[in-house]
Amino acid sequence: MRLCIFASLRYKKAMESERKTLDDRQKMTELERIRHSAAHVMATAIVRLWPDAQFASGPAVENGFYYDIELSHRISPEDFPAIEAEMKKEIKANHTFEKITVTREQALADAKAGRLGALSARGAASKFKIGNLEDIPEGEPITYYKSGDFIDLCAGPHVLRTGNIGAYKLTTVASAYYKGDEKNPQLQRIYGTAFKNKTQLDEYFKMLEEAKRRDHRKIGQEMGLYAIDTEFVGPGLPLWLPKGAAICEELEKLAKETEFQAGYVRVKTPHIAKEKMYLTSGHLPLLYAESMFPPMILREEKHMTKLAESDETNRIRRTRALVEQLKPYLESPKGDIGASDSVNGFTWKKLREFIPDHLKEMGDQLMQLSFEDDVFNEVLSEPERYYLKAMNCPHHHRIFAAEPRSYRDLPLRLAEYGTCYRYEQSGELFGLMRVRSLNMNDAHIYCMPEQFAQEFNAVNEMYLKYFKIFGIEKYVMRFSTSSPEGMGKKYVNEPELWKQTEDMVRQVLINSKIPYVEVPNEAAFYGPKIDVQVWSVIGREFTLATNQVDFAIPAKFGLVYRDKDNTDKTPLCIHRAPLGTHERFIGFLIEHYAGNFPLWLAPDQVRVLTLNDDAALVNYAQPIVNELRANFVRVSADFSTDPIKAKIAEAEKAKVHTMLVIGGRDVEAGAVSVRLHGQGNVGAKPKGEVVADILAAIKERRA
RNA sequence: GCCAAUGUAGCUCAGCGGUAGAGCAACGGUUUCGUAAACCGUCGGUCGCCGGUUCAAUCCCGGCCAUUGGCUCCA
Numbered sequence: 116m117r118l119c120i121f122a123s124l125r126y127k128k129a130m131e132s133e134r135k136t137l138d139d140r141q142k143m144t145e146l147e148r149i150r151h152s153a154a155h156v157m158a159t160a161i162v163r164l165w166p167d168a169q170f171a172s173g174p175a176v177e178n179g180f181y182y183d184i185e186l187s188h189r190i191s192p193e194d195f196p197a198i199e200a201e202m203k204k205e206i207k208a209n210h211t212f213e214k215i216t217v218t219r220e221q222a223l224a225d226a227k228a229g230r231l232g233a234l235s236a237r238g239a240a241s242k243f244k245i246g247n248l249e250d251i252p253e254g255e256p257i258t259y260y261k262s263g264d265f266i267d268l269c270a271g272p273h274v275l276r277t278g279n280i281g282a283y284k285l286t287t288v289a290s291a292y293y294k295g296d297e298k299n300p301q302l303q304r305i306y307g308t309a310f311k312n313k314t315q316l317d318e319y320f321k322m323l324e325e326a327k328r329r330d331h332r333k334i335g336q337e338m339g340l341y342a343i344d345t346e347f348v349g350p351g352l353p354l355w356l357p358k359g360a361a362i363c364e365e366l367e368k369l370a371k372e373t374e375f376q377a378g379y380v381r382v383k384t385p386h387i388a389k390e391k392m393y394l395t396s397g398h399l400p401l402l403y404a405e406s407m408f409p410p411m412i413l414r415e416e417k418h419m420t421k422l423a424e425s426d427e428t429n430r431i432r433r434t435r436a437l438v439e440q441l442k443p444y445l446e447s448p449k450g451d452i453g454a455s456d457s458v459n460g461f462t463w464k465k466l467r468e469f470i471p472d473h474l475k476e477m478g479d480q481l482m483q484l485s486f487e488d489d490v491f492n493e494v495l496s497e498p499e500r501y502y503l504k505a506m507n508c509p510h511h512h513r514i515f516a517a518e519p520r521s522y523r524d525l526p527l528r529l530a531e532y533g534t535c536y537r538y539e540q541s542g543e544l545f546g547l548m549r550v551r552s553l554n555m556n557d558a559h560i561y562c563m564p565e566q567f568a569q570e571f572n573a574v575n576e577m578y579l580k581y582f583k584i585f586g587i588e589k590y591v592m593r594f595s596t597s598s599p600e601g602m603g604k605k606y607v608n609e610p611e612l613w614k615q616t617e618d619m620v621r622q623v624l625i626n627s628k629i630p631y632v633e634v635p636n637e638a639a640f641y642g643p644k645i646d647v648q649v650w651s652v653i654g655r656e657f658t659l660a661t662n663q664v665d666f667a668i669p670a671k672f673g674l675v676y677r678d679k680d681n682t683d684k685t686p687l688c689i690h691r692a693p694l695g696t697h698e699r700f701i702g703f704l705i706e707h708y709a710g711n712f713p714l715w716l717a718p719d720q721v722r723v724l725t726l727n728d729d730a731a732l733v734n735y736a737q738p739i740v741n742e743l744r745a746n747f748v749r750v751s752a753d754f755s756t757d758p759i760k761a762k763i764a765e766a767e768k769a770k771v772h773t774m775l776v777i778g779g780r781d782v783e784a785g786a787v788s789v790r791l792h793g794q795g796n797v798g799a800k801p802k803g804e805v806v807a808d809i810l811a812a813i814k815e816r817r818a
Numbered sequence: 819g820c821c822a823a824u825g826u827a828g829c830u831c832a833g834c835g836g837u838a839g840a841g842c843a844a845c846g847g848u849u850u851c852g853u854a855a856a857c858c859g860u861c862g863g864u865c866g867c868c869g870g871u872u873c874a875a876u877c878c879c880g881g882c883c884a885u886u887g888g889c890u891c892c893a
Contacts, residue, residue, distance in 0.1 A: 181888095189821095189822080191822080191823080192823085286887095287822090287823095287887060287888070288821090288822065288823090288887090288888085289821070289822070289887065289888030289889065290820070290821035290822070290888065290889055291821085291888075291889050291890090292820085292889065292890070295889080295890075301820070301821065301889080302821095302889095303821080303822090304821095304888070304889080306887095306888080332886095336829080337829085343885095345883085345884055345885085346866090346883095346884085350883095350884070350885085405891090406891085406892075406893080505893085506893075535893090537892090537893070539891090539892080540819055540820095540890085540891065540892090541819070541884090542819065542820075542821095542888090542889080542890080542891090543819090543890090543891070543892075544885090545886095549892085553893090555893090639893080644893095646893090658892090658893080661893070663893095692893090695893095696893090724853090726850080726851065726852060727850040727851065728850070729850075756849070756850055756851085757849090757850095757851085757855090757856085758849085758850085758851050758855080758856060759851065759852055759853060760851080760852090760853065760854065760855060760856090761851095761854085761855045761856075762853090762855090763852095763853050763854055763855085764853095764854040764855040765854085765855075766854090767853095767854050768854075768855090774853080776852070776853060778851095778852050779852090780852080781852095788852080788853075790853060795853070795854095796852090796853050
């Protein structure tokens, strides 16, 4: 239950990325006030211990509070007891939090005197407070909060007295950029948490323990679901072990059945494609290049050899040819050239790095020379580059392009569990949740504008169907839209299409009554999108699924269908991935179920355990195993001589969903004793009934 | 990528400037048992990697790699 509270705080956070208004601030809960006040008290303690500390900002956050600090001393957890002891004194003194309203001039003067975020005026100005001051809009009152000697620039609100901070604890130290901008100085961020009383604090730490217990990395390891072999395979490239792969298979089966019934067709595409693919799609010239693995360069050796062999004449020829190719670019201001334009395989970005200014002058002279142009074309052109695909859409677009399309073919729904590779920054990798290889539950729906609403809605319905199967009750659809400022930069420059498609999506959401929040300036570069945000039971938030409109890329690939009026038109495209990626989805499911998967998903569905290895028991048990296996149940047998207690302990530890215990009594009665993981012995039943029930539960994907 | 912490057997973890230890797992045996662990034995380690200091380094120092917690980024 507590977890839901955290979840709702997160939810709020998602909605309020902008600066808080004073109204918002007044809505701060008591707990948030306690935490925000604790941040002030912590700052007080720190500045007492290290008088030269400079403070930036110290808000309450979902699980506590932090304060960003600049300090030559590196604070480590070893310093926490000392800081906490100082905090205790402040709290014991029970200072009131006094609100002081000042003029902007006064505030600036105090900040320059180093009086803000300090116990008294200091030699050094409160430089970050000066910066914070700049962010306060004209007309908004400027206030301090004073507790004891400590005065801080702060809009509040606070608890009445420091003594109201019932229980607190510092938790971690991290780093953060001032105002979250990596161009700004890097500060030390000290995290802590605070509660009304000790009991709640203890509960919180208990909850953290529980979260640790459910962590998918821990359970994944214990259950043998996946392994990450950083030495031989690489970081962020999980290996699915047989038990994890079993879960992948079940999810794929679910997706394939669901998509088949919804009229999708399956395709298969290679993992790599030529550079041209991503130059055309816009992924490379735009913002995506860094998140793709660097290219594989083919026939590089041949290329280099030719370069080496070429004599002076050839070098001149090459240069001249290059200049000729580049003439239009050199003569026009660079702004006139589309980011995705390329010459002989050189991207514009690359050309800019490549052409020194003097080359142009040289070029005029070189133009006088005569040459035959067949030699260098090959030498001049860049070697072939192949990229590992970071997304499936371009391949699917080429499948669309592979055959002539009529309006009668639409909507065309191409589905694939495609494997993509994304070069996540090393610091981003996180168990299964953020990886570099991912199996995506991908599909692209090509449709006409008049079909859009129905198709988009059908996708949303599919999400809801899945959520029901997995018992996901808490989710938010985040509707990400563009921003006028981003046009032509972050977003393809089609303001009219943006507006149209955003309106279409909004209408579908409103009509279907699905709860959503609209987030401006977070769309994909090719269109608005919906991200489905969920929370695992331990409060970890992430984007599971995504549903995106694409009105831009199909045109770049020249995709058309022949419409009724015998003209060619460009289809709209919907990218959708309701089950996200295996990696993230299974990571989520592990935490969601704490590894105790429902029967249909459980890697170990059934284990048949005999009391001992007597032939009578084994001869009775083996056919049961055989029958289950023949019906595609993941079943194992333990007919060993170990004590039944030990065999059960082992099966429970492995989280085997259903244990069938067989002893002499069962053989006589034609029964098996059923034990369910986590529930214990549920008693003996006729074996036919048990088998039938297992098969039915799997088929129905019972929770 | 940035900041910090961490890295000892398959797993969980102890330990220390003088050539490394436990439990579990694995393997071999004994045990034939009614719902979460019977007993004995054996195997297992370049103490993340590379370099430096030292008579001597798993331990101290530096670099690298990886993981973790954050930041930034994000599909």
